[in-house]
Amino acid sequence: MSTKLDPEPGTLTQTVATQIRSDGQGAWRARIILLAPIAALIVLIIVFSLASPVFFTMENLQNLVRQMAVLLVVALGATFVVLIGSIDLSIGSIVTLTGVSSAMFVAALGPWGAALGFAVGVACGLVNGLVHVYLKVPSFIVTLGTMFVFAGVALIVSGGRPQALRSPELSAIFGGTIFGIPLISLWALVALVIAVAIEKKLVFGYRAKAVGDAETVAKLSGINVDRVKVAVFALSGLFAAFAGLLLMIRTNSASGSMGEPLLMEALAAILLGGTSLMGGVGGPARTILGVLVISVLSNGMNLASVDPFVQQTITGVVLIAAVALTLNRKELSSVK
Secondary structure, eight states, X not given: OOOOOSOOHHHHHHHHHHHHHHHHHHHHHHHHHHHHHHHHHHHHHHHHHHHOTTTTSHHHHHHHHHHHHHHHHHHHHHHHHHHTTOOOTTHHHHHHHHHHHHHHHHHHHOTTHHHHHHHHHHHHXXXXXXXXXXXXXXXXXXXXXXXXXXXXXXXXXXXXXOEEOOOHHHHHHHSSEETTEEHHHHHHHHHHHHHHHHHHHSHHHHHHHHHHHOHHHHHHTTOOHHHHHHHHHHHHHHHHHHHHHHHHHHHTEEOTTTTHXXXXXXXXXXXXXXXXXTSSSOOHHHHHHHHHHHHHHHHHHHHTTXXXXXXXXXXXXXXXXXXXXXXXXXXXXXXX
């Protein structure tokens, strides 16, 4: 009696054919994910430029760039969280708390008070990471809770009143324009370069992708997964804090609701850019495409005087479409 070890020829052929089809489908899917935001951006630009003669004016383009700068910065940090297969729902609240606390610190201590407000935002991200990793609470639950906590703290410390920013020094550094280019956009560009460098050039970026792609394998290869996760959430807090500073300076004020719209817009931009909710795929360089699409869409709808509630609905539809486009259903599992 002998044991047959070799697979039957028909079975082997079928397996190879299935693998080839799977690889082919994966390649086409990757192309669609890459080209979809580019195609959407081109269509939006054509539609809005035809619908509104104001769209391509210098004033509107400067306004578009200013709006895009804040969204880009907050989305860059959150991209790393999605890249490890987690999610950060508190980024909008971190923006709010950073803006409010910075405005109050600046009023009391001068321009350097903004550094304390920035530190508050970074600390918020660190808290998210520590609770998620060491208390073993899913990131969705942790950041859903801290979203309300941070927003509540912002309202408590401000008394629910808008905080005016009076700092010519900060406005000179982050506000205004140079050769017609808003300074805030140059700071956002610096943030983009740093984020891409972290992902592409630093070992940390490779480790973050490895954790998102296969956490168990990452552990077996010697990566300190817990440390990577905590650092990623702290990094998300850092970028959200910087976005809070930029938004505060752009509007010369801070309020308890200033960061609310950024959560949904940032998530839509991240997913539309091609970073998968499952982790391990995508990165900051792709997020810029999603930010462009969301920013042009928002700007065009404002020019067309679309009702704000309708705008929010449309953004939600875009978010669902982005998830449907980037989600690999063959590897479906819960977001960590």
